Amino acid sequence: MQLLIKINSGLIAPQLLDDISTFENQSVVIIENESYLLSNYVGTKTIPSDYDVNKYINSQNTELLSIALTNTTVTSPSAQLIGNIWWLPKDEPFTITANAEGLPDGGLMVMVERVINATQPVDDIRFVANIQNGQITMQGKFEQSGNYIITAERLNAGLERIGAPFRLAFDTLELDAYVDPAN
Numbered sequence: 001m002q003l004l005i006k007i008n009s010g011l012i013a014p015q016l017l018d019d020i021s022t023f024e025n026q027s028v029v030i031i032e033n034e035s036y037l038l039s040n041y042v043g044t045k046t047i048p049s050d051y052d053v054n055k056y057i058n059s060q061n062t063e064l065l066s067i068a069l070t071n072t073t074v075t076s077p078s079a080q081l082i083g084n085i086w087w088l089p090k091d092e093p094f095t096i097t098a099n100a101e102g103l104p105d106g107g108l109m110v111m112v113e114r115v116i117n118a119t120q121p122v123d124d125i126r127f128v129a130n131i132q133n134g135q136i137t138m139q140g141k142f143e144q145s146g147n148y149i150i151t152a153e154r155l156n157a158g159l160e161r162i163g164a165p166f167r168l169a170f171d172t173l174e175l176d177a178y179v180d181p182a183n
Helices: 053-060 152-161
Strands: 002-006 023-031 034-041 065-068 070-075 080-082 085-089 094-099 106-116 120-132 135-140 146-150 166-169 173-178
Touching: 002 023, 002 053, 034 053, 070 173, 106 135, 106 152, 152 166
Parallel strands: 065 166, 085 173
Antiparallel strands: 002 034, 023 034, 070 094, 080 085, 094 135, 106 120, 106 146, 120 135, 146 173
């Protein structure tokens, strides 16, 4: 039977309730800043575990949920998809939508990076996206012309920082905000 026995620093054997040879596959683990001996107990004594072994094992096996954003569209009166880049005039309101099946309802801070050479961030703008019924919607406008990107890498770094239980998977969204000669 697997056990987690709380231990202090120093020799482990004197802290155990049975001979150390009855504790197989030993490893020391840290749980909530405390040290425990994780082992398979093969002795005959009744020794209670000091921590729920299943809870510990499940906590080690947690994989973050990956949520794919699909069917991404950018809408505004003048938005055009040229190749893989959305062109839109600066100062024109736009809406970005995507399917986000499995994403909980709420809000999401979206970091939109202004870049040079299509990859090197020089600045960023923050927008709050709304998540409702498996769809993410972000509204905004660019007050400065330039090349902007939204990347899974940048959003996931933010999600990691706040301890979110999921990560996002999507292709980089690239937008060019241009000066409209008509205005």
